[in-house]
Amino acid sequence: MNYIGSKLSLLSFIEENIKKHVNTNVYSFLDLFGGTNVVSSHFKKLGLDVMANDIQYFSYVNAKAIIENNLDYTFSRLKEINIDDPFIYLNNLKGRKGFIYKNYSFEGTKDKEYQRMYFSDENSKKIDAIRLKIKLWKNKGYIQEREYFYLLACLIEAADKVANTASVYEAFLKQLKPSASKELNLIPLNYDVIEGNHMYLAFNEDAEELLSHVKGDILYLDPPYNSRKYDTNYHILETIALYDNPKIKGKTGMRDENSKRSLFCIKNKAAGYLESLIKRANFKYIFLSYNDEGIIPLEEIERIFSKYGTYSKEEIDYRRFKADSNREYKKAKTIEYLHCLVKDQI
Numbered sequence: 001m002n003y004i005g006s007k008l009s010l011l012s013f014i015e016e017n018i019k020k021h022v023n024t025n026v027y028s029f030l031d032l033f034g035g036t037n038v039v040s041s042h043f044k045k046l047g048l049d050v051m052a053n054d055i056q057y058f059s060y061v062n063a064k065a066i067i068e069n070n071l072d073y074t075f076s077r078l079k080e081i082n083i084d085d086p087f088i089y090l091n092n093l094k095g096r097k098g099f100i101y102k103n104y105s106f107e108g109t110k111d112k113e114y115q116r117m118y119f120s121d122e123n124s125k126k127i128d129a130i131r132l133k134i135k136l137w138k139n140k141g142y143i144q145e146r147e148y149f150y151l152l153a154c155l156i157e158a159a160d161k162v163a164n165t166a167s168v169y170e171a172f173l174k175q176l177k178p179s180a181s182k183e184l185n186l187i188p189l190n191y192d193v194i195e196g197n198h199m200y201l202a203f204n205e206d207a208e209e210l211l212s213h214v215k216g217d218i219l220y221l222d223p224p225y226n227s228r229k230y231d232t233n234y235h236i237l238e239t240i241a242l243y244d245n246p247k248i249k250g251k252t253g254m255r256d257e258n259s260k261r262s263l264f265c266i267k268n269k270a271a272g273y274l275e276s277l278i279k280r281a282n283f284k285y286i287f288l289s290y291n292d293e294g295i296i297p298l299e300e301i302e303r304i305f306s307k308y309g310t311y312s313k314e315e316i317d318y319r320r321f322k323a324d325s326n327r328e329y330k331k332a333k334t335i336e337y338l339h340c341l342v343k344d345q346i
């Protein structure tokens with residue numbers, strides 16, 4: 001998924017520099033702002049116990065499916081009702097006119113106050129049909145809870161691939177773009193099964209709350225860098241994940257609820273919130289990804305980190321995330337920092 005702030009292309013920079021700072025007997029890793037969970041997956045593969053957290057439910061669904069789960073998915077109970085391959089079965093379902101069709105497709109909204117075209121008519125019906133079927137399978141006990149999360153995570157990924165947006169869900173395009181005209185294809189997400197006795201957990205909590213009841217060795221922080229809010233940018237993925245028939249509003253059909261806007265998105269609150277996390281964290285090693293355009297000034301981060309132990313930083317030039325390929329950006333590159341802290345007392 002093309003996710004704002006994804007660290008997919010920075011994994012080796014993060015790994016190398018974390019390894020440089022921690023000693024060998026570290027066992028656990030908390031990815032407090034998991035997003036797509038690529039960092040969690042990477043450290044799971046490296047053999048650490050991993051906890052992945054995010055305030056967005058769709059990110060949690062993904063963490064349940066690929067981080068918390070450590071078994072192969074066999075869907076054995078579906079075989080009892082003669083379904084050998086759930087992916088073939090779900091891809092061939094007849095579309096249904098459910099919440100996504102009625103609110104986010106052109107045909108489903110054409111007589112309403114706002115016309116929207118986030119998905120093609122066919123794909124929106126297919127999303128509804130698959131979403132309803134996997135819920136039914138779970139309710140009837142045909143799939144286990146972990147299988148339910150896995151299929152749902154696959155659906156979220158597949159829906160995102162055919163979304164008719166420039167990249168995020170704050171707006172839709174007026175014409176169907178070529179990738180949105182293709183038929184949605186549900187395919188199995190990659191996941192790792194690691195041998196040995198490990199602990200893998202997924203959480204869906206506010207960062208500060210979670211830190212009040214978990215502890216471990218390495219804490220990795222990758223919070224929002226600026227005022228762009230994840231809940232509005234990805235509102236439809238959240239609705240597919242929750243499928244809770246939310247009240248929605250306006251032209252873009254956003255969820256009409258209190259924003260899960262992070263204090264990291266608010267200029268005069270972000271530094272204070274960062275400090276409260278560092279202070280509270282029951283972790284010996286803390287790493288923060290942040291760039292030179294984030295709303296907390298570099299000197300402020302250095303000041304906060306230095307208060308709590310031995311501080312250093314690493315940096316790398318990075319190509320900017322482009323949410324909108326038509327927009328002119330001031331700089332093509334930013335500097336990505338990894339702030340490192342070995343905490344004095346925990």
Ligand SMILES: C[S@@+](CC[C@H](N)C(=O)[O-])C[C@H]1O[C@@H](n2cnc3c(N)ncnc32)[C@H](O)[C@@H]1O
Pocket residue numbers: 003004005006007008032033034035036037038039053054055056059205206207208222223224225230231261262263264
């Ligand atoms: C920069 S992204 C993380 C990207 C992730 N490292 C990746 O590679 O995909 C920041 C994430 O923080 C989450 N977030 C924002 N505020 C939060 C909070 N208070 N508690 C937990 N998660 C939060 C957002 O939902 C978003 O997924």
